[in-house]
Amino acid sequence: MHKPLKIVGLIPLFAGMLLLGSCEQIIPPAPAEEDLLDGPIAGLSTAEQAQFLAGDIAFNDEVFTVESGLGPLFVATSCGSCHIGDGKGHPFTTLVRFGQTAPNTPPDHSIGGPQLQNRAIPGYVPERVPEGQPFMKITPPAVTGLGLLAALTDQQILAHADPDDLDGDGISGVPNYVTPPDYFVPQWYHQPRQGKYLGRFGKKAAAIDLLQQTVGAYKQDMGVNSTFEPLDVATGLPVDPEVSDQQVKEVVFYLRTLKAPIQRNANDAQVLRGKKLFSTIQCAACHIPEWTTPASDIAALSHQTFYPYTDLLLHDMGPGLDDGVTEGSAETYEWRTPPLWGLGLSPDAQGGTYYLLHDGRARSIEEAILLHGGEARASREAYEGLSETDKTAVLRFLESL
Amino acid sequence: MKHTVFILWCCLCSAALHAQVDSTLFVRAERDSAFQNNMNLDAVYNRPFLQLGKLPVTVGGYVEADYQYMGEDGITEGHSFRIPRMTLFVASSIHRRIKFLSEIELEEGGKEIAIEFAALDLSLHPMLNVRAGVVMNPIGAFNQNHDGPKWEFVDRPIAMTRMLPATWSNVGAGLFGKHYQGQWAFAYEVYLTNGFDASIISNTENKTFLPASKANSERFEESGNGRLLLTAKAAIRHQLAGEVGISYMGGTYNRFEEDGLVLDQARRLDVLALDFHATLPGTGTLLTGEWAWVWVEVPDTYTQQFGNRQQGGFVDLVQPLFRGNVLGFERGVFNLACRLEYVDWNVGTFQETGGNIGDQLWAVVPGLSFRPTAQAVIRLNYRYMQQRDILGNPPAKIGGLQLGLAAYF
Numbered sequence: 001m002h003k004p005l006k007i008v009g010l011i012p013l014f015a016g017m018l019l020l021g022s023c024e025q026i027i028p029p030a031p032a033e034e035d036l037l038d039g040p041i042a043g044l045s046t047a048e049q050a051q052f053l054a055g056d057i058a059f060n061d062e063v064f065t066v067e068s069g070l071g072p073l074f075v076a077t078s079c080g081s082c083h084i085g086d087g088k089g090h091p092f093t094t095l096v097r098f099g100q101t102a103p104n105t106p107p108d109h110s111i112g113g114p115q116l117q118n119r120a121i122p123g124y125v126p127e128r129v130p131e132g133q134p135f136m137k138i139t140p141p142a143v144t145g146l147g148l149l150a151a152l153t154d155q156q157i158l159a160h161a162d163p164d165d166l167d168g169d170g171i172s173g174v175p176n177y178v179t180p181p182d183y184f185v186p187q188w189y190h191q192p193r194q195g196k197y198l199g200r201f202g203k204k205a206a207a208i209d210l211l212q213q214t215v216g217a218y219k220q221d222m223g224v225n226s227t228f229e230p231l232d233v234a235t236g237l238p239v240d241p242e243v244s245d246q247q248v249k250e251v252v253f254y255l256r257t258l259k260a261p262i263q264r265n266a267n268d269a270q271v272l273r274g275k276k277l278f279s280t281i282q283c284a285a286c287h288i289p290e291w292t293t294p295a296s297d298i299a300a301l302s303h304q305t306f307y308p309y310t311d312l313l314l315h316d317m318g319p320g321l322d323d324g325v326t327e328g329s330a331e332t333y334e335w336r337t338p339p340l341w342g343l344g345l346s347p348d349a350q351g352g353t354y355y356l357l358h359d360g361r362a363r364s365i366e367e368a369i370l371l372h373g374g375e376a377r378a379s380r381e382a383y384e385g386l387s388e389t390d391k392t393a394v395l396r397f398l399e400s401l
Numbered sequence: 402m403k404h405t406v407f408i409l410w411c412c413l414c415s416a417a418l419h420a421q422v423d424s425t426l427f428v429r430a431e432r433d434s435a436f437q438n439n440m441n442l443d444a445v446y447n448r449p450f451l452q453l454g455k456l457p458v459t460v461g462g463y464v465e466a467d468y469q470y471m472g473e474d475g476i477t478e479g480h481s482f483r484i485p486r487m488t489l490f491v492a493s494s495i496h497r498r499i500k501f502l503s504e505i506e507l508e509e510g511g512k513e514i515a516i517e518f519a520a521l522d523l524s525l526h527p528m529l530n531v532r533a534g535v536v537m538n539p540i541g542a543f544n545q546n547h548d549g550p551k552w553e554f555v556d557r558p559i560a561m562t563r564m565l566p567a568t569w570s571n572v573g574a575g576l577f578g579k580h581y582q583g584q585w586a587f588a589y590e591v592y593l594t595n596g597f598d599a600s601i602i603s604n605t606e607n608k609t610f611l612p613a614s615k616a617n618s619e620r621f622e623e624s625g626n627g628r629l630l631l632t633a634k635a636a637i638r639h640q641l642a643g644e645v646g647i648s649y650m651g652g653t654y655n656r657f658e659e660d661g662l663v664l665d666q667a668r669r670l671d672v673l674a675l676d677f678h679a680t681l682p683g684t685g686t687l688l689t690g691e692w693a694w695v696w697v698e699v700p701d702t703y704t705q706q707f708g709n710r711q712q713g714g715f716v717d718l719v720q721p722l723f724r725g726n727v728l729g730f731e732r733g734v735f736n737l738a739c740r741l742e743y744v745d746w747n748v749g750t751f752q753e754t755g756g757n758i759g760d761q762l763w764a765v766v767p768g769l770s771f772r773p774t775a776q777a778v779i780r781l782n783y784r785y786m787q788q789r790d791i792l793g794n795p796p797a798k799i800g801g802l803q804l805g806l807a808a809y810f
Binding site for chain 2: 026065081085094350351352353
């Protein structure tokens with residue numbers, strides 16, 4: 001045995017010790033926090049973090065199969081399939097809705113809908129939109145920061161409503177009052193009107209709270225029934241629950257406690273100029289920047305000031321965005337002001353490109369601006385009248401959100 | 402049921418070996434675990450077995466254990482020890498031309514117990530042998546040649562374990578044979594077995610996932626759809642250059658009718674694989690690789706989440722650095738190794754946009770290994786991997802250290 005060879009024999013041992021001693025260097029680094037959409041809000045207790053984790057697993061890892069209740073008609077196999085990384089969706093999982101063509105009229109269930117299940121498990125035939133029926137496509141929204149929006153009181157939202165444009169600024173802000181589902185439990189911050197409640201989630205603000213949004217998605221998107229929504233979407237008959245109440249509530253908790261997107265380059269001069277111009281050309285009249293939550297049952301959501309850039313109200317967006325289909329009391333040409341937070345991170349969830357507006361038709365932020373009509377026409381024209389430098393500043397600002 | 406089978410198997414082994422015999426009476430029939438001197442076809446028998454005197458039964462096995470510290474995008478699950486598998490095998494010469502070999506694997510400390518191989522071989526001619534029982538489908542090379550001590554890497558290649566199922570075995574029968582001419586050797590295998598089921602496109606992996614069918618133990622009782630899976634392989638080897646193999650596996654995977662009722666149309670699965678291993682003259686560098694293409698008939702009205710095409714493979718480079726006496730191991734070998742691997746779980750474009758579907762990963766795994774004997778290996782790997790989701794968003798970056806031991810016993 002030669003001594004040098006003994007030393008050679010120790011090389012893997014030394015190498016192992018060296019690597020063990022620098023574990024932090026071994027793991028690929030984490031992306032910057034502001035570059036990620038997912039993650040919990042700050043300040044959750046350990047018990048709340050455990051709930052968040054359970055919801056995260058149910059939302060992102062739970063994949064439904066034929067055996068576990070998928071379909072038979074469906075759109076996607078998991079929550080995470082539509083909201084990858086908790087961000088906006090992709091045309092691959094675009095939802096199609098049809099059946100209600102006027103406000104305050106019940107959807108015509110005899111023709112199917114209200115959501116198209118365009119996929120089916122093997123051996124079944126998926127649904128098709130009846131010939132001649134108008135339909136609207138909907139890109140799945142980002143789900144970040146929803147708990148902050150859910151924590152707002154109806155009174156706060158209604159303070160910005162001006163359905164008859166009494167202030168004459170050309171901007172209405174219409175609340176969408178919807179009939180609550182049987183399982184809806186009003187909270188102290190809800191204000192009913194003639195048995196209906198203010199919707200705040202969904203492209204038409206047709207969902208009152210995140211529970212309604214969640215059980216609706218399980219049923220309509222995945223064909224998965226719960227005790228909340230026991231009727232099978234394909235047959236209309238009651239079926240045994242395919243997802244537990246606990247899992248539904250864990251997902252709701254997860255959605256409530258996902259952090260809000262963090263603005264990047266907030267102090268960049270161009271971004272600051274764009275922010276100012278955004279208000280000057282009246283974009284901020286609907287895309288209201290700042291809100292503050294009241295007290296919440298989740299301490300981390302209480303008294304938080306946040307910047308979603310939405311008023312959660314409906315606005316006339318003009319004939320170009322009128323698909324002839326609606327939900328609740330919204331007109332077919334009315335859309336809820338979408339939150340703009342996380343806008344610049346959308347491509348990281350949409351496969352490297354933008355799919356904006358309600359149906360993903362806009363392939364850039366500027367294209368989305370230029371497709372604004374109706375009440376937003378004046379702001380769009382104001383944007384078009386800006387110098388190229390100022391337009392760029394507005395775009396940089398929006399990308400920073 | 403699995404535990405019962407395992408207990409019976411152990412009883413048979415112990416009876417055959419006349420328990421409590423003096424271990425010095427065992428004769429170790431050593432084989433070179435580097436496997437370059439044999440064809441891939443021989444992998445199941447090219448193992449070190451222990452034999453008691455002239456008893457016609459030989460036994461053996463191998464164990465793998467490792468430590469790992471892995472993480473993804475700055476988040477780690479911490480330090481962890483694993484025992485991925487322990488495998489036991491028993492071979493018996495029933496007659497000069499009739500052999501039996503069984504291989505039972507205990508995964509993760511016994512969480513899974515599986516009969517990987519239990520087949521009777523009847524030799525009629527070197528080019529005509531009959532094999533029946535639980536056979537290892539000869540798709541690619543790794544499926545048959547998967548013993549941990551033969552490899553310089555802690556993890557098995559992803560494409561050959563998670564795109565193609567690893568240790569994919571089924572009940573069936575077939576033929577195999579070899580022919581030697583000068584420095585050349587030719588081998589073939591062809592089997593008909595039970596096969597896959599519809600779980601390959603309905604599983605919690607949310608992707609077309611052939612290994613999902615491994616969970617269906619009913620395939621050892623009957624064919625899931627009344628049709629058989631064909632697996633065939635041909636390989637050619639030059640004594641100096643190495644071996645190249647081409648293999649095919651295909652058949653109907655779904656239960657399309659039951660009780661005379663037509664439930665669906667019959668849907669096919671087809672797999673083509675190329676494999677090679679060679680030793681470069683001069684440097685002694687060992688090259689081993691495999692690439693496979695998968696085609697699955699997925700209903701048009703299903704979701705593109707489950708792709709109808711997949712491809713992937715790996716290549717290993719192993720460079721011996723030193724051979725000789727190391728720490729008292731007279732035939733110790735140090736190797737420098739590197740594995741490159743790639744899997745595309747969903748080849749194609751989105752119907753809605755025409756854009757490429759993501760769902761890919763690649764990995765590079767440099768490593769050092771020390772073989773104190775041909776039958777044992779200590780290996781230190783660093784794994785770095787990037788994995789994209791179905792939309793092709795920025796990849797998750799996964800990396801970490803793995804230190805493992807694998808040995809035949």
